[in-house]
Amino acid sequence: MDKKDFYKKLSAGIFFFLFIMLTVMMILVIGIEKGFTQPKFYVAVLFNRVDGLAIGAPIRFSGVSVGTVGKIDFLEEKINGRGVKVTLNIFKRYKKQLEKSTRISIRTEGLLGGKLVDISSSEVGPYVDLDWPIIGEDPIDVQDLVVVFKEAANSFTQTTKTMDSINREVRTISESSQRLIKRVEQKLIEGNLFKVF
Numbered sequence: 001m002d003k004k005d006f007y008k009k010l011s012a013g014i015f016f017f018l019f020i021m022l023t024v025m026m027i028l029v030i031g032i033e034k035g036f037t038q039p040k041f042y043v044a045v046l047f048n049r050v051d052g053l054a055i056g057a058p059i060r061f062s063g064v065s066v067g068t069v070g071k072i073d074f075l076e077e078k079i080n081g082r083g084v085k086v087t088l089n090i091f092k093r094y095k096k097q098l099e100k101s102t103r104i105s106i107r108t109e110g111l112l113g114g115k116l117v118d119i120s121s122s123e124v125g126p127y128v129d130l131d132w133p134i135i136g137e138d139p140i141d142v143q144d145l146v147v148v149f150k151e152a153a154n155s156f157t158q159t160t161k162t163m164d165s166i167n168r169e170v171r172t173i174s175e176s177s178q179r180l181i182k183r184v185e186q187k188l189i190e191g192n193l194f195k196v197f
Contacts, residue, residue, distance in 0.1 A: 039092045040067060044133040045104050045117075046075070046082035053106050053115040059088055061119040066094045069117060080135055088117060095130065097121060102128045105137035 050072060059067040067090035075083050090098065100121045107118040128134060 040089045041092050041095055041130070042070065043088045043090060043098070043130050045086045045088060045136040046079055046133050047084045047086060047106065047136045048082050048138045050084055050086060050106055051115065053086065053117070057114065057116050058109075059090060059117045059119065061094060061097065062121070066090050066119070079133065082135060085133065086117070086136070098130060099127050102134065103137065104134055 053069060053072065055069055055072060057069045058065050059069065067088060069086060070089040071085075071087040073085045073087075075085050088104075098119065098121065103120045105118050106115055108114070109116050
């Protein structure tokens with residue numbers, strides 16, 4: 001092997017080694033930024049249905065990303081009417097805030113976005129034991145909204161028809177009243193309003 005081949009292979013090896021090191025460093029930086037290396041604790045939340053929530057979906061606490069969905073399982077027996085258990089992986093630094101009276105629900109990100117877990121907290125109410133499963137609020141079903149909107153539209157249509165009918169009757173009464181008033185005025189002018197024969 002001559003000197004030129006040795007230097008080519010050495011520079012290729014150094015370049016390959018630097019590339020691997022750079023890739024590992026990028027993965028670590030992104031992992032630290034995304035919280036992969038941060039300590040987490042786990043919270044079990046029970047839902048009746050999850051409507052498209054997926055593993056890895058974000059968890060937001062008052063709008064701040066605090067973790068991801070770790071697991072979604074069916075329960076063998078329902079607890080309080082809830083049969084789906086969602087395990088939340090939440091960063092430990094948010095544990096104190098979550099121990100306050102916590103409300104957990106599934107929301108849609110934007111109008112057509114993916115599902116996420118939304119956590120909100122209030123200062124009023126008892127502290128929550130995060131070691132026990134929490135009862136979550138079921139997501140709003142779009143089908144239910146469609147039915148409600150359809151019933152409201154039917155009700156508005158019926159009300160409009162009724163109002164239209166009332167409006168026609170009032171117009172008829174008004175026209176009859178105007179004719180009667182004109183006849184009375186005419187009889188007054190002629191001076192024979194009280195003459196029967």
